[in-house]
Amino acid sequence: MKAAIIGTGYVGVVTGVTAALDGHEAVCLDVLREKVEALNAGRAPFFEPGLDSAIRKMVRKGRLRASTDLVGGLRDSDLSFTCVGTPPMEDGSADLRWVKEAARAIGEALRPCKHYHVAVMKSTVPPGTCAGLFVPTIAQLAGISAGGFGAAMNPEFLREGSALQDSREPDRIVIGAIDGKSGRRLLDFYKRKKCPKLTMGTTAAELVKYASNSFLATKIAFSNEMANLCQTFDVDVYQVMEAVGLDPRIGPHFLRAGAGFGGSCFPKDLSALARLAESRGARSRILEAVLDQNEEQPLRVVELAEKALGGLSGKDVAVLGLTFKPDTDDVRFSRAAPIIKGLLARGATVTAYDPRGMDNFKTEFGLQIAYARSAEGAMRDKDAVIFQTEWREFHRIRATRYAKLMRGPVVIDGRRTADAGKLRKAGVRYLAIGAPDGP
Ligand SMILES: NC(=O)c1ccc[n+]([C@@H]2O[C@H](COP(=O)([O-])OP(=O)(O)OC[C@H]3O[C@@H](n4cnc5c(N)ncnc54)[C@H](O)[C@@H]3O)[C@@H](O)[C@H]2O)c1
Incomplete structure (x- = not known):
């Protein structure tokens, strides 16, 4: 399949490389020219063990490339994975401005699009974002209703430091699709992965990611409290x-x-x-x-x-x-x-x-x-x-x-x-x- 990845940060690059290693054709899209140039030159725009050599191999095979032409890259793809940052705002809530920008680019690309496209959200977004913001923005800009295109929330669980390995061999894949057709395409995209694949609604999938991270952080904080007591x-x-x-x-x-x-x-x-x-x-x-x-x-x-x-x-x-x-x-x-x-x-x-x-x-x-x-x-x-x-x-x-x-x-x-x-x-x-x- 042809996959477009929006955002070439830690998650986006690893998602693109893994897709290419799994036999798909991946284009990594970013607004930052230097990141795109690094990728096309066979380098990761950040340090992650093993990533540079995998990028070089996939670029050489013609299965991975990068571009700043978002709409062009999206128009040509069967699926897109939105991997933009969702940093905290002053009050702690998630800043969704890059998610909105990505949704607009997808909507624009789908406007004259003749083939079926599934817009997948990989960024960590608050519950309700796919249903309330991502899908409606795409639909509005594309001038088609949801159903004319597919969408899903597919949270990412990779850990920096072992990101490529985690992405290549995930312990589970969570697919929160808006409908059966979107879910089936994503399942097909992941057909090489042998781990459990769980399907659910978009909001449930959004919550899985937050609940996982919250639980892990709670274990650490609890251990730290025990440490202070033990001392x-x-x-x-x-x-x-x-x-x-x-x-x-x-x-x-x-x-x-x-x-x-x-x-x-x-x-x-x-x-x-x-x-x-x-x-x-x-x-x-x-x-x-x-x-x-x-x-x-x-x-x-x-x-x-x-x-x-x-x-x-x-x-x-x-x-x-x-x-x-x-x-x-x-x-x-x-x-x-x-x-x-x-x-x-x-x-x-x-x-x-x-x-x-x-x-x-x-x-x-x-x-x-x-x-x-x-x-x-x-x-x-x-x-x-x-x-x-x-x-x-x-x-x-x-x-x-x-x-x-x-x-x-x-x-x-x-x-x-x-x-x-x-x-x-x-x-x-x-x-x-x-x-x-x-x-
Ligand atoms: N880093 C991790 O370990 C990790 C793990 C799991 C999930 N996540 C989640 O994945 C998301 C991405 O995280 P990251 O660490 O890869 O972020 P990052 O900041 O490293 O990368 C984000 C990239 O998106 C690009 N971008 C922003 N707006 C864009 C636009 N409109 N079009 C194209 N590109 C655009 C930026 O230039 C940047 O290169 C976040 O929601 C994060 O919470 C991160």
Whole structure:
């Protein structure tokens, strides 16, 4: 089939590449020329493991291309996947302006369109968006009623860092179609995928995505609260949650306590859902509490540093890891920002390092800090080092290097990145979220 993908961000590019790998013909459409040029040159416009080589292969085979000509690309396709951003507005609700723009482009493309097209929404949109905004906008601009074209909500569950693998082998596919014909076409598009495929209404499918993210974020926030409690008893939360997670009703995932969750999805999706719930008279106290917990958690890291150094004024601190998780260059809502702001507010100076995210971090947050070219470069002559993202290369810093490089040395581990036992043996003061203070 011919698939047009609107928006060449993390979701759009991966959706396009996966479609091409599955034997479809994909065109990735974006308003930003530099992203389109990068793709046509065989490069992803962002860092994601394994993506560049897959893009190169598919571009070479002629199954993947990119263009800024939205209407042209859409007109020629059997399906379109809208993958534009839905960032939060000031009040936490989802900003749907790019969704509206995408719907207008689809409507315009369908106006003289002779063949049947299914407009698929992959962006995370609040329940009711497909039925109340996406489909009516397309219908109005196309001058045809829904039924003359197809539409569906098909939420995306990929995780940055393993996005291609997640998209190639999803654990489930959710199809919220407006009618049977739209659903059948989408099922046909996904015929190579062997996972469970669930069909439902558009609003239910929209809710699946929000409910999934909210539940996962709740597990993290709960683990963080347990961590803060465990710390008061000098008990290791990882020991506790490992045992908790062996209960099959709970499961082992998303129980790793730390500095809080960030990224382009959890914080914004939870805010949007909390806001929506309130506006519909179904206020969610759980979501509000999770969001509050996540705001406070990075400050625990700052407090640990303060405790270990006996105050932060005039202290030099290295922050390792700026992205919201390893294996991505995405810094959206990264917990590094509130941690660094907290350090600066208490009079510390900060030197940061991240293998992939420094440029994005500089642009997004513009904080008054220094940047180093390596982890060890950042640690040199510092009073403390804070691990904020669990990059693999940080595991490789030898325990004996800390005392050689740093004053102190003190390690504050926001992600259980370093080996506590080895560090303490090497004379390092090691403190971590939810860990006993000492061996
Ligand atoms: N990033 C993730 O891990 C992830 C996972 C699942 C779902 N989602 C959801 O998918 C959606 C996209 O997320 P993302 O991280 O890929 O966003 P992104 O910000 O990386 O990419 C969005 C892209 O859309 C483009 N765009 C905006 N308006 C456009 C228009 N009118 N026409 C063409 N292109 C346009 C932008 O230029 C940008 O390249 C969001 O709703 C997000 O919540 C994201």
